[in-house]
Amino acid sequence: MAPVPMPSALSLELLGKCSVTKARAATLHLPHGPVPLPIFMPVATQASLKGLTPEQLEEAGCRLCLNNTYHLGLKPGQATLDAVGGAHKLQAWPHNILTDSGGFQMVSLLKLAKVTEEGVRFLSPHDGSPMLLTPEHSISLQNSIGSDIIMQLDDVIATTHPDMVRMTEAMERSVRWLDRCIKAHKYPEKQNLFCIIQGGLDLDLRRKCTAEMVARDTPGIAIGGLSGGEEKDSYCKVVDTCTSLLPENKPRYVMGVGYPEDLVVSVALGADMFDCVWPTRTARFGNAITAQGVKNLRNAAYSEDFGPIEEGCQCICCRTREEGGLGITRAYIYHVTAKETAGAHLLTMHNVFYQLNLMKRVREAILEDRYPAFLRDFFSKLYADKSKYPEWAVTALRGVGVDLLSD
Amino acid sequence: MSTDAPVPNLSHLPPEMLDFTLSKTFGALAPRLGRLTLPGRKPLLTPDFLGNTSRGAVPHISQDIYRSRANLGGVYIALEDFVEKHPQKIPPVLQYDVPEPLRRFIALPDAALLVLGARRMPPLPTPMSNTNSEVALQTSVGFKTISLEYYAAAARKLQPDIVIGLADIPFGQESVSTKRKDKMSDRTEAWMRDIIAKRNGIDKGERRFNIFAPFLPLDKDLQQWYLEHLVDEMADHISGIAIYDAYLLDDLPEELHKLPRLSLHPPASPQELLRQISLGMDIFTIPFVNEATDAGIALDFTFPAPEPREDTKTSRRSLGIDMWQPEHATSLIPLSTGTSCSCYACSHHHRAYLQHLLNAKEMLGWVLLQLHNHAILSSFFAGVRASISASTFAADVAAFEAYYEPQLPEKTGQGPRVRGYQFRSQDHAKGEKKNPKAYSKDLEGKVKTVKVFAAHGQEPKEKPETRNLIDDEALEGLVDLENLRLEDGNGNGKGELELEDDENGRASSSSS
Numbered sequence: 001m002a003p004v005p006m007p008s009a010l011s012l013e014l015l016g017k018c019s020v021t022k023a024r025a026a027t028l029h030l031p032h033g034p035v036p037l038p039i040f041m042p043v044a045t046q047a048s049l050k051g052l053t054p055e056q057l058e059e060a061g062c063r064l065c066l067n068n069t070y071h072l073g074l075k076p077g078q079a080t081l082d083a084v085g086g087a088h089k090l091q092a093w094p095h096n097i098l099t100d101s102g103g104f105q106m107v108s109l110l111k112l113a114k115v116t117e118e119g120v121r122f123l124s125p126h127d128g129s130p131m132l133l134t135p136e137h138s139i140s141l142q143n144s145i146g147s148d149i150i151m152q153l154d155d156v157i158a159t160t161h162p163d164m165v166r167m168t169e170a171m172e173r174s175v176r177w178l179d180r181c182i183k184a185h186k187y188p189e190k191q192n193l194f195c196i197i198q199g200g201l202d203l204d205l206r207r208k209c210t211a212e213m214v215a216r217d218t219p220g221i222a223i224g225g226l227s228g229g230e231e232k233d234s235y236c237k238v239v240d241t242c243t244s245l246l247p248e249n250k251p252r253y254v255m256g257v258g259y260p261e262d263l264v265v266s267v268a269l270g271a272d273m274f275d276c277v278w279p280t281r282t283a284r285f286g287n288a289i290t291a292q293g294v295k296n297l298r299n300a301a302y303s304e305d306f307g308p309i310e311e312g313c314q315c316i317c318c319r320t321r322e323e324g325g326l327g328i329t330r331a332y333i334y335h336v337t338a339k340e341t342a343g344a345h346l347l348t349m350h351n352v353f354y355q356l357n358l359m360k361r362v363r364e365a366i367l368e369d370r371y372p373a374f375l376r377d378f379f380s381k382l383y384a385d386k387s388k389y390p391e392w393a394v395t396a397l398r399g400v401g402v403d404l405l406s407d
Numbered sequence: 408m409s410t411d412a413p414v415p416n417l418s419h420l421p422p423e424m425l426d427f428t429l430s431k432t433f434g435a436l437a438p439r440l441g442r443l444t445l446p447g448r449k450p451l452l453t454p455d456f457l458g459n460t461s462r463g464a465v466p467h468i469s470q471d472i473y474r475s476r477a478n479l480g481g482v483y484i485a486l487e488d489f490v491e492k493h494p495q496k497i498p499p500v501l502q503y504d505v506p507e508p509l510r511r512f513i514a515l516p517d518a519a520l521l522v523l524g525a526r527r528m529p530p531l532p533t534p535m536s537n538t539n540s541e542v543a544l545q546t547s548v549g550f551k552t553i554s555l556e557y558y559a560a561a562a563r564k565l566q567p568d569i570v571i572g573l574a575d576i577p578f579g580q581e582s583v584s585t586k587r588k589d590k591m592s593d594r595t596e597a598w599m600r601d602i603i604a605k606r607n608g609i610d611k612g613e614r615r616f617n618i619f620a621p622f623l624p625l626d627k628d629l630q631q632w633y634l635e636h637l638v639d640e641m642a643d644h645i646s647g648i649a650i651y652d653a654y655l656l657d658d659l660p661e662e663l664h665k666l667p668r669l670s671l672h673p674p675a676s677p678q679e680l681l682r683q684i685s686l687g688m689d690i691f692t693i694p695f696v697n698e699a700t701d702a703g704i705a706l707d708f709t710f711p712a713p714e715p716r717e718d719t720k721t722s723r724r725s726l727g728i729d730m731w732q733p734e735h736a737t738s739l740i741p742l743s744t745g746t747s748c749s750c751y752a753c754s755h756h757h758r759a760y761l762q763h764l765l766n767a768k769e770m771l772g773w774v775l776l777q778l779h780n781h782a783i784l785s786s787f788f789a790g791v792r793a794s795i796s797a798s799t800f801a802a803d804v805a806a807f808e809a810y811y812e813p814q815l816p817e818k819t820g821q822g823p824r825v826r827g828y829q830f831r832s833q834d835h836a837k838g839e840k841k842n843p844k845a846y847s848k849d850l851e852g853k854v855k856t857v858k859v860f861a862a863h864g865q866e867p868k869e870k871p872e873t874r875n876l877i878d879d880e881a882l883e884g885l886v887d888l889e890n891l892r893l894e895d896g897n898g899n900g901k902g903e904l905e906l907e908d909d910e911n912g913r914a915s916s917s918s919s
Contacts, residue, residue, distance in 0.1 A: 047763065051770035053751070056471065076736060076763040083737035084759050092755050303492075304499045316471050326470045326514040331499045335462060335489070335512075339547060341770050341823065342464035349471070 007188040008219035018371040021400040022270030025366035028251055030148045031190055032096040035064045036363055038267045040355040041275040046071045047091040050280050051345045054093045061356040063095040066275050070102035073141045086146030098149040101138045103156050135180040143186045152181040154196040159230040167200040174198040175212045196224035201234040203241045210245045220251040227256035232392035243270030264378055265393050268400050279355050283347035286337040289354045291381045297333040305330040315353035317346050372402040379404050425617040425646040427667045438685050438795045443667050445568050449518040451480040453689035455788045458482040459528050463513030466697050467777040470514040476751040478785050481520025483692045485527040491546035501564050509565035523567035528692045529673050532579025542573050559605035566614045571649045573598040574621030588629045596633040603644045617646035624652035638662045653683040681804045700776040702818035703731045703765045705742040706783040710790035711803040712810035723812045731820030735762040742779050750782030
């Protein structure tokens with residue numbers, strides 16, 4: 001099918017490239033203001049970032065967050081979204097929003113969802129009535145949400161799916177569904193539709209899909225279907241393969257990625273945008289993300305630890321009272337986590353800040369062309385010694401010219 | 408208002424000395440205006456209220472929001488929220504070696520007045536009674552006792568601004584024998600002497616706390632002996648009175664009238680609050696604010712009440728808006744009707760969002776409601792002070808009672824998960840469920856109970872089909888945890904896991 005020329009409501013201002021790896025630093029201009037790339041996007045699933053006010057999210061440095069189409073479609077529902085005037089107005093968020101298509105939740109939340117050419121068939125979790133999510137319906141919902149970046153509905157199956165026929169079908173169907181999404185999209189001049197490259201772990205399928213997707217010239221491009229339990233080596237190969245085939249002037253979004261080491265490696269492989277619920281979810285279980293790894297502050301070892309959540313962290317919780325922060329101690333988090341919601345809010349703020357600050361440091365390192373050194377430093381802090389470095393990271397980074405094990 | 412009250416010169420006083428100046432009184436059993444001042448703290452113009460904390464935080468309000476968006480003069484803190492490790496271990500907060508460890512531990516600002524009592528407000532009954540030298544507490548892991556020495560030592564170490572002396576009150580007991588009542592008075596007298604002696608023994612250079620003496624929920628003749636000693640021997644050493652039954656204020660000896668009065672008699676409604684104010688109460692903790700928040704109710708009243716309009720004269724207005732009602736789903740107006748509320752929720756958000764957040768069980772809903780409800784109370788008290796100042800209080804109270812319904816609206820929606828300390832668990836054997844069970848349907852519509860791996864905040868196994876939904880709900884309180892067998896992903900019981908639980912050990916024991 002012939003490419004449909006598509007208006008774009010974004011522009012990518014490429015500011016720097018790593019001279020060794022494929023990492024890029026840029027500013028992405030979106031309808032609700034510029035955002036720095038690479039970027040981590042916290043997930044405010046139901047138009048709320050787990051207990052934080054929009055003001056707190058802003059304070060943590062966020063200018064682009066996610067909402068989930070599936071959830072907003074159920075609650076508050078499309079009619080309400082239309083009446084309220086979209087998700088920005090619903091949640092009083094003056095910055096950018098990205099919405100997924102709803103397809104992923106369909107498959108991940110609803111074990112027995114059925115995918116046909118028409119769309120995804122599932123039972124309403126509210127009343128058990130049969131429902132159908134089509135590409136047209138997904139786009140219509142996202143048009144009502146009014147998000148700055150909207151995602152095509154894709155046929156998501158686990159990358160580890162054993163059936164190649166089904167995998168190929170899913171890839172090809174995703175391309176057909178993109179065409180339906182493009183056709184259904186009412187506001188291309190104010191909402192940027194991203195395609196999603198599928199194809200499982202098969203690099204040839206991924207290449208084919210990439211070519212088809214790129215030909216359709218959407219404002220941005222996502223690599224989908226990953227972070228579903230596949231080997232990290234395979235994950236890296238897919239990202240590396242796809243980014244090599246993508247045009248330089250478009251943002252590249254790898255969906256569902258959020259562990260710090262995954263982020264820094266994926267950036268080295270040429271990806272720009274990431275989202276994951278893990279940092280905020282894990283906060284609610286008492287886990288603090290730090291440069292030295294994840295610390296579970298519900299462990300009794302922290303009950304008498306009066307240090308900050310993370311030494312040197314500049315988030316509102318960790319900064320001392322003298323520095324204008326709260327001076328929250330690990331002992332207090334231990335005291336309050338899972339007993340009062342405020343404890344979850346505090347750790348959520350810390351974790352969001354950690355993720356955004358990590359990406360800020362990544363960006364600075366790329367702009368100053370010292371990203372390989374940044375990577376070596378990052379892993380040396382995260383792991384006590386080199387023998388502990390994950391092999392997949394060492395391999396992936398070696399592939400883009402960085403040897404983590406050298407001094 | 409009491410802005411015309413002379414600002415006392417405090418420079419000659421020790422840094423922790425509390426000053427209370429009454430600028431307007433109408434004699435006994437009448438409303439009064441005061442100003443409670445402590446160096447370094449925001450002066451508290453009374454009548455006013457304190458935030459009621461749980462584990463150091465006003466529920467749902469993280470400390471940064473307390474600082475930026477809540478407009479409170481201070482908070483009430485219960486020692487029982489901090490001593491669950493006693494006596495096996497020294498509770499962590501008592502090991503925090505910094506100036507003002509309590510304030511720093513709970514990360515509240517310097518301006519906040521910190522009032523420490525033994526029990527939460529309102530206190531849960533304890534299975535055992537007090538003894539001559541020990542007080543029963545209900546901590547997050549169950550029943551404990553602490554000694555008088557322990558309380559005084561904790562107060563000294565924690566350095567709150569005000570400490571409420573221990574009172575021997577059998578909370579939750581329906582009828583109390585006369586013999587027991589005598590004991591209440593005797594013990595409280597002895598306990599007051601004890602804490603005063605301990606406080607006075609603190610070295611001059613060290614920070615000293617101010618003591619509020621309990622005024623017992625007993626008839627005058629039954630606490631006469633205690634009150635006489637309070638007046639004759641302890642009056643110079645106490646800075647205020649903590650009152651457990653506002654309707655006995657008449658019995659408060661006149662010599663103690665100049666002291667600030669903290670109500671530990673939870674008012675059920677704004678009207679009851681006004682009645683307490685009209686009897687001369689100064690400072691309140693108001694559990695109904697948090698209860699309204701958890702019930703999804705946005706308080707909606709002002710004092711004085713608005714001028715009644717012709718069309719509303721017949722029916723009285725509700726004291727709160729049930730944000731669960733679907734009629735708010737597309738309403739873009741602020742939470743408050745009528746006069747504008749300047750709280751963060753009303754100035755940044757609308758009812759449609761609140762309704763969505765409640766519906767979606769998002770924690771932010773309760774954050775916004777809590778901010779709003781506290782702001783409503785702050786404005787209410789500002790109105791009360793202005794009314795007392797203008798000598799129109801009695802008429803304003805009558806107008807308020809005529810304008811509003813006498814009770815807060817009934818709760819209709821589901822609140823956040825009922826936490827252990829909110830659950831009156833006298834009858835363990837019945838195993839009554841605090842929270843409803845979670846169900847999920849598969850495509851065939853077969854209902855099955857979802858296994859919750861996230862009980863008690865233990866991070867679940869990665870279960871893609873449930874982790875997005877169920878674990879969050881488990882944590883935020885929408886499914887019952889205590890009735891579920893704790894299992895890991897392999898189906899092995901986790902009964903041996905040591906869980907710091909908030910259900911008085913109920914949940915962990917249910918797995919064994």
